[in-house]
Structures are given as structure tokens and as C-alpha cells.
Amino acid sequence: MESPFKADILKGKVALITGGGSGIGFELSTQFGKHGASIAIMGRRKQVLDDAVSALRLIGIPAIGFEGDVRKQEDAARVVESTDKHFGSIDILVNAAAGNFLVPAEDLSPNGFRTVMDIDSVGTFTMCHEALKYLKKGGLGKRSSSGGTILNISATLHYTAAWYQIHVSAAKAAVDAITRNLALEWGTDYDIRVNGIAPGPIGDTPGMRKLDPEEINSKARDYMPLFKLGEKWDIAMAALYLVSDAGKFVNGTTMIVDGGLWLSRPRDLPKDSVKQLSRVVEKRSRDSPVGLPKSKM
Ligand code: COA
Numbered sequence: 001m002e003s004p005f006k007a008d009i010l011k012g013k014v015a016l017i018t019g020g021g022s023g024i025g026f027e028l029s030t031q032f033g034k035h036g037a038s039i040a041i042m043g044r045r046k047q048v049l050d051d052a053v054s055a056l057r058l059i060g061i062p063a064i065g066f067e068g069d070v071r072k073q074e075d076a077a078r079v080v081e082s083t084d085k086h087f088g089s090i091d092i093l094v095n096a097a098a099g100n101f102l103v104p105a106e107d108l109s110p111n112g113f114r115t116v117m118d119i120d121s122v123g124t125f126t127m128c129h130e131a132l133k134y135l136k137k138g139g140l141g142k143r144s145s146s147g148g149t150i151l152n153i154s155a156t157l158h159y160t161a162a163w164y165q166i167h168v169s170a171a172k173a174a175v176d177a178i179t180r181n182l183a184l185e186w187g188t189d190y191d192i193r194v195n196g197i198a199p200g201p202i203g204d205t206p207g208m209r210k211l212d213p214e215e216i217n218s219k220a221r222d223y224m225p226l227f228k229l230g231e232k233w234d235i236a237m238a239a240l241y242l243v244s245d246a247g248k249f250v251n252g253t254t255m256i257v258d259g260g261l262w263l264s265r266p267r268d269l270p271k272d273s274v275k276q277l278s279r280v281v282e283k284r285s286r287d288s289p290v291g292l293p294k295s296k297m
Helices: 023-034 046-058 072-085 111-137 166-190 204-212 232-243 271-287
Strands: 014-016 039-041 063-067 092-095 148-155 195-200 254-257
Touching: 014 023, 014 072, 014 111, 023 039, 023 092, 023 204, 023 232, 039 072, 046 063, 072 111, 092 111, 092 232, 111 148, 111 166, 148 166, 148 232, 166 195, 195 232, 204 232, 204 254, 204 271, 232 254
Parallel strands: 014 039, 014 092, 039 063, 092 148, 148 195, 195 254
Antiparallel strands: none
């Protein structure tokens, strides 16, 4: 699908994207690149990085991959430094690296819980922390008038509760807290905007393949507001809005991009019956107001 944004909205910007070699992260790498940004991808798997970088370069996007694990502070420090050295600045940091698997809470070991907290929450903080000196004033070399921006990929699981996802719910709740607190502190001190996106189920992603191998079952589709899975493109367009000047006054928000799914629940009444029933109830309450038995009126 064509982007509704101008092709130069990220011209001259450098984006470092963790987990940018696959899934939603790779779509962000591609769309940011198509809108003018140079792309550095951080990931653990060399083959995934190499393939992603080749694909980006093939369509003319300046790209480089750096192997690293967001759980290791020394990897985070090395990758932000290498990105700045290679491209001359870091203007946009996207924390898209995440870990996930389905498991009932009673079967999840504390180490399994910690592993996802380490990747999603501590990893996000570590990357932000290590990137700060580059994000201030749009990179060490540049010293532009405003700072860079951070985008954290979150989820909607923790807004209510999610089956077999206690570790990810806890981790993403922490990510949202990181987004708001950094937006407050770094927005005030350095003009760095920090926002998030909470995607719903997005088709053709590793997350979807892991968490819902059969995809959304047909029963759930009956009450999904927009009645379909999202596309990686949907997340990338929201991301472009948030990291470009289009979102220059948006700070500390986590934008839900899920077609309204997190609000959904099965209907308690069919639509036709509700009209009928509501008239009957209206009539009954008019005829017999609360507290006044009909005989007293
Ligand atoms: N069910 C229950 N526990 C699990 C599990 C599962 N499916 N997968 C891993 N764990 C537990 C392990 O048992 C281990 O705990 P233990 O030491 O108490 O046994 C702990 O988690 C760490 O597992 P390990 O395999 O050593 O972690 P890893 O660092 O190699 O991998 C994961 C991290 C588990 C998050 C892995 O799924 C991953 O790398 N994911 C990244 C990609 C991804 O998930 N993308 C989707 C994003 S939505």
C-alpha cells in the first residue's frame, strides 16, 4: 500500500531499530528508509540481520546491521556508538526487540518471567539510557535545535489481563511506564519525545505465529471491531506519524493501533433485540417510576 506521507519526512534522520530485521521491526526499517532515513538494525541473529540489510540496500536505503542482545549493556553501548560512528548521529531509537511465548502462569519459571522482563523492559531502558547522549540535540555531531525521539513497541495485554501472558503483560506495563517517565524527564530536559505504539494482532509476524498459530478464530472475529487482523503497514504509518514532525507535540503517549480490539467483547444481546427490549423497559419505567408502586400514583 502507498504511504500517505511525503517521501522526505525523515530525510537526513538516522534510525536505530532493535529487532529491526524481522516482523514489525523490519517493516519499520523499510518504511522509515523509504521516507528518507538511514537505518541501523540491532539483532541477535546474524543471518536475519544480513538478509534485512541486503533487502533494504536493494531498494536504495542506506542500512547497516549490528549484532547485539538488548539484555547486555555492553552490546547496547557498542551498538549506539557504532551507529553514531557509521552515520554521524542517532535521531530516532525504536525499541522493537521483544520476547514472547504462551505459558500458563503456574508453569512459568521465575527465570522465564525474568527473561521476558529482561528483553522487553530492562532492554528498552538500557537502549534508551545508552542512546541518550546521542539523542540529545539530534546526535553528538549535529547539535540541531531539538532532540531526537524514542518509540517503544508495547502491547494492549496489560490493559485488562491476558491468558498465558503474565510475563509479557508485566513487561509491557513496565515499558509503558518507561515511555511516560522518560517523556517527562527527557522531554523537559532535552526536548526528546518518547512515545509508544501498542499493536493489536498483526498478520504475518513472528509474534502472531507464536501466539495464535491458527490466527484469530472465527468466533472472535464476530466481535472484533474492525473484523480483521492489522497489517505491519498500519504500525509503520502510526510510527511515521509519531517519529516525524507530524507528531512534534505528541510526547508520552502509547498509541493503540489494534482496530479497537482491546475494547471488544461478545455482544450480550443481538442488535435487533436491544431496540425492542429498550422500548419495553422505557415504557415500564414510565408507567411505574422507581419507588412508586402503580397503586400509589
Ligand atoms: N514456555 C515456558 N517457559 C519457557 C518457554 C516456553 N515456551 N520458552 C522459554 N522458557 C523459559 C525457559 O524454560 C527458561 O527458564 P528456566 O531456566 O527456568 O528453564 C527461560 O524461559 C529462558 O529460556 P531460554 O530459552 O534460555 O531463553 P533465550 O534467551 O534463549 O530466548 C525467548 C528468549 C525465550 C524469549 C525466545 O522465545 C526468544 O528469543 N524470543 C525472541 C523472538 C520473539 O519471541 N519474537 C516474538 C515477539 S512478540
